[in-house]
Amino acid sequence: MAMVRAGVVPGRRMAVYAVAGLAVVGVVCAGTVGVFGLNRVFTGLFFGGAVAIALLFALFGRDGVELTEDRIVRRTPWGSSTLGWDRVVAGRFALGEKGRWSLALDLNDGSEPHHELVLLSIPPVTAPISGAYDMRKREQVNEIRNILRQKKIPVTILPEIADALQRHWKIAPPTR
Incomplete structure (x- = not known):
């Protein structure tokens, strides 16, 4: 018999994951702007969003x-x-x-x-x-x-x- 994956992520834990994703976007965006200047806000948001999505996939995949x-x-x-x-x-x-x-x-x-x-x-x-x-x-x-x-x-x-x-x-x- 194979392994069966199931489970429901509780609302509080989902909120913690969302806050972590937003924090990652903010940190990466701030780091990008700090290193490359204010003209790179959208670049920072893009890369921050990509890292946040990867983090959320990792968190939800493990849960x-x-x-x-x-x-x-x-x-x-x-x-x-x-x-x-x-x-x-x-x-x-x-x-x-x-x-x-x-x-x-x-x-x-x-x-x-x-x-x-x-x-x-x-x-x-x-x-x-x-x-x-x-x-x-x-x-x-x-x-x-x-x-x-x-x-x-x-x-x-x-x-x-x-x-x-x-x-x-x-x-x-x-x-x-």
Whole structure:
């Protein structure tokens, strides 16, 4: 079984990444203007934007969750933690924040009764696949569903979500 990448970047961390990107633009632009003069403001903005985009790709690329045969790895740009599959109590596909659908794992943590690990957050499915984003999200749902099925982890899904996934994305509802 291959590794499955998932994960949702929380809003606060996304804001930190955005601030870091803007800071990089400012520093590179100021450095360019300081070395070459005021006539190079747009050059500094251009190179600052290019460096900021590279930084954002690196930050967002490192941030996520990897589901493997042996373990679950949560990664951030500054570290990672590993969870065993034995800590997963169940999975659920339900309504998340801001009307989005959320696919999450409920974890049994020693200190807390349950902890949630959000694997996927997608807008509600209301039509057949219409682009690359829809296709990738459908693949992720199928990959996560397959690994949870192999691990024999029960998944609950709201009936309206199951119906929409079956009707529009041709994903059959989970079987027991």
